[in-house]
Amino acid sequence: MNEAEVRAGLPATPQYQYAQQIGDQLFVAGQVPNDALGQIVAHGDSQAQATQCLLNLRTVLAVHGFNTTDIRRLVVYVVGEQAALSAAWAAVAEFFSGRVPPATLIGVARLGYDGQLVEIDATVLKASQSDV
Structure with a gap:
């Protein structure tokens, strides 16, 4: 599970999938501010953590x-x-x-990992040619 994501530089997540594609939609787990080793980055800095989540x-x-x-x-x-928001x-x-x-x-009030200040969830759907 998640072999492609790990090859792309994301940390291993043995208990859940990063994403699952069904048709033109991608169901994505909330992204956390982890580096490739699975460590939370930028403790105390919600802006830097948000950037890592987006990356x-x-x-x-x-x-x-x-x-x-x-x-x-x-x-x-x-x-x-x-201020953090x-x-x-x-x-x-x-x-x-x-x-x-x-x-x-x-x-x-809190998120899943110690030191985690930000998590970002997304709804993802490929645009059809008529939508572009």
Whole structure:
């Protein structure tokens, strides 16, 4: 499971799949700010963690033949106060060059890993030629 993602530089995830494609849709697990060794990056920095989540998301998309223009919806989960949410959002806006797909920014009490401040979930669907 996840051999293609690991070959692309993402950490092994023995208990869950990064993504599963059904037709033109890619169901993607929430992306966390892990490096290739599975370590959380940028402790205490929600902006840098959001950037890492987005880079990991882009890798998952590429492995499955999708790209960021196929993202139809983002959900950005952030631990912390308003400043942390704003910093994470700044990373999202920068990553998409100000053209963010429909998105929701949510403040949460905690996420799955120690030191994790951000997780990003996406709904991904390839555009048909008539949609372009």
